[in-house]
Amino acid sequence: xxxxxxxxxIDGTEPTAKLRSKTKILADGAELPIWxxxxxxxxxxxxxxSDCVLQPVFSCPDPVRGGNDVLVLCEVLLTDMTPHPTNTxxxxxxxxxxxxxQEPWFGIEQxxxxxxxxxxxxxxxxxFPAPQGGYYCGVGSDEIFGxxxxxxxxxxxxxxxxxxxxxxxxxxxxxxxxxIGPGGPLEVSDHLWMARWxxxxxxxxxxxxxxxxxxxxxxxxxxxxxxxxxxxxxxRSSYDPVIAACEALGEKYMEHVHKYGFGIEAxxxxxxxxxxxxxxxxxxxxxxxxxxxxxxxxxxxxxxxxDRRPNANCDPYLVTGAITxxxxxxxxxxxxx
Ligand code: ADP
Ligand code: MN
Ligand code: MN
Ligand code: MN
Numbered sequence: 323x324x325x326x327x328x329x330x331x332i333d334g335t336e337p338t339a340k341l342r343s344k345t346k347i348l349a350d351g352a353e354l355p356i357w358x359x360x361x362x363x364x365x366x367x368x369x370x371x372s373d374c375v376l377q378p379v380f381s382c383p384d385p386v387r388g389g390n391d392v393l394v395l396c397e398v399l400l401t402d403m404t405p406h407p408t409n410t411x412x413x414x415x416x417x418x419x420x421x422x423x424q425e426p427w428f429g430i431e432q433x434x435x436x437x438x439x440x441x442x443x444x445x446x447x448x449x450f451p452a453p454q455g456g457y458y459c460g461v462g463s464d465e466i467f468g469x470x471x472x473x474x475x476x477x478x479x480x481x482x483x484x485x486x487x488x489x490x491x492x493x494x495x496x497x498x499x500x501x502i503g504p505g506g507p508l509e510v511s512d513h514l515w516m517a518r519w520x521x522x523x524x525x526x527x528x529x530x531x532x533x534x535x536x537x538x539x540x541x542x543x544x545x546x547x548x549x550x551x552x553x554x555x556x557x558r559s560s561y562d563p564v565i566a567a568c569e570a571l572g573e574k575y576m577e578h579v580h581k582y583g584f585g586i587e588a589x590x591x592x593x594x595x596x597x598x599x600x601x602x603x604x605x606x607x608x609x610x611x612x613x614x615x616x617x618x619x620x621x622x623x624x625x626x627x628x629d630r631r632p633n634a635n636c637d638p639y640l641v642t643g644a645i646t647x648x649x650x651x652x653x654x655x656x657x658x659x
Contacts, residue, residue, distance in 0.1 A: 323350045325390040329357055329376050330519050331398050334365035334408045337584035338534075338635045341519050354378040354394055366398065366408055374406060375399040380512040385481035386523055393482065393519070395512055410639040411511070417643045418507045421650035425555040427626070428510040428642050429487065429503025433546040433634045434521065435538045436468040436496045436530045442538060443467040443530055444495030451495050454543065458493045467496045468530065475517075475524040476500065482520065484513045493544040493594075503551065504626075507642035514638045536589040536633035545589035545596070546634035552645050553626035556657035561623040563657040568604040568613050568627060570652035571645070575602035575612065578648070581640040583633025590631060597630070 330343040342364055346357060361367025361374035376396040384391040398406040405412035418426075436443035444467030445451055457465050472489055479486040479500070487501045500521075502514045518534070525532045537545040556563040571578065579586055579599055590599035597603055597612040604613035604627070606620045612631055619625030632641045 323390070324348060325350065325392070326384070326387055327354060327381075327392050327394050328384060328387075329378070329394045329396055330516070331359070331376055331396045332408065332410075332515065332637075334361075336365065339408065339637065341515070341522065343519065350390075354381060354392075356399075357396075361398075361406075366406060373401055375401060375403065379411070380516070382482040382484065382516065385478040385520070393516060395516055410637055410643070411508070414508060414511065414639045414643040414646075417646050421646055421654075422506075424650050424653065426507055426642075426646050426650060427504040427553050427558075428507055428638075428645075429501060429505075429551040429626075430510060430514055430632075430638060430641075431499055431501045431547070431549040431551070432514060432517070432534075433492055433497065433499045433548065434532050434534050435494070435546055436471065436498070436525065436532055437538075438530050442494065442496040454493050457491060457495050457497070459490050465495070466491055468498065468528075471525050471528045471530060471532075472498055472500075475521050478520045478524055479517050482516065484517050484520075485510065486513075486517060492546075494539065497538075497544070497546065504553075507646050511638035511642050534634040536583060536585045536635055540588075542594075544594045547589065547596075547630065548583070548632040548634050548636050548638070548641070550629045550632050550638075550641055550645065551626050552629065552649065554650060554653060556653055557624065557626060559624050560657065561620075563653050564615065564619060564625065564627060566653055566656070567649040568615070570648050571613055571629065572602045572604065574644075574648050576600075578629075578644050579631060581636075581644045582631050583636035585635070586631070586633050589633055595630075599631070 327346045357376040362369040362372040380395040489500045590596045592598040595609045603611045605611040606615045607617045614628040
């Protein structure tokens with residue numbers, strides 16, 4: 323019996339990369355080979371030298387097709403087998419290895435918005451719905467739009483064995499969140515890309531689209547982020563390294579913001595539970611700060627921090643790479659776990 327492998331990769335679309343996939347039929351028991359694609363159709367190669375290489379790096383059961391079928395996340399390589407310039411995962415591999423002894427963990431809150439045609443799901447054909455207030459974690463058909471898609475996506479993530487840790491309805495109608503983590507930087511980033519693909523794929527069957535647009539509706543409506551929760555072994559056992567990590571992020575704040583997703587200025591305005599993109603602040607319980615220390619972490623005097631700045635459309639390989647590099651290099655050798 324043959325099985326189907328859905329090869330998934332990140333393309334070269336600018337300013338924000340898109341997911342692409344295609345199916346390979348493999349003989350029963352056959353291992354996942356490297357494969358190729360037409361890079362001239364994905365902004366990854368010129369037409370006269372169009373071949374790019376797909377290197378399988380993570381696979382899991384395919385919850386959409388079921389049976390023995392699998393989903394296969396790939397890195398894109400050049401034909402000399404070196405990483406393609408759009409391959410941000412390759413750099414994260416090196417960073418993760420360098421700081422593995424500190425055991426960095428991430429948990430990413432992926433916000434997104436369903437659209438039906440050109441309108442967010444739940445918006446009336448003309449004008450606007452009732453202002454924000456009742457939608458967040460709401461219940462009932464006047465407040466909730468798209469729950470069957472969300473439930474099906476959550477189950478698909480579980481069936482695929484992804485590290486999904488929860489879902490909730492968000493502040494704007496049609497806006498939702500799922501969380502991936504906690505786990506290491508590569509693991510959480512791979513799982514997040516896979517969960518994004520499953521989100522688009524699941525919504526497709528319902529005739530709606532999901533978007534990671536960081537500011538899908540302008541005006542008095544919340545944007546969509548990817549709050550990134552972070553800890554190291556030392557932070558999980560004492561408080562000084564928790565503060566040291568916040569301070570380290572403050573010293574490199576501009577460098578980070580440029581890696582946190584296109585259009586960050588439109589979302590991080592200082593309103594709608596955000597801090598301005600060009601200032602840095604941190605504080606306990608403060609959802610208007612760049613980085614929040616959860617109240618329980620201050621009580622326990624150990625735990626994790628939440629970088630609230632990454633956009634919904636961020637590349638988790640870049641985000642977890644930057645946080646690991648900045649915080650782990652600052653903590654290195656200073657704190658015993
Ligand atoms: P919020 O209150 O900001 O909405 P969520 O409950 O949506 O928070 O998300 C919190 C995330 O933090 C989850 O993905 C969870 O896995 C992650 N997390 C919990 N503990 C840690 C930790 N020690 N290190 C890193 N991430 C963590
Ligand atoms: Mn959340
Ligand atoms: Mn949220
Ligand atoms: Mn959050």
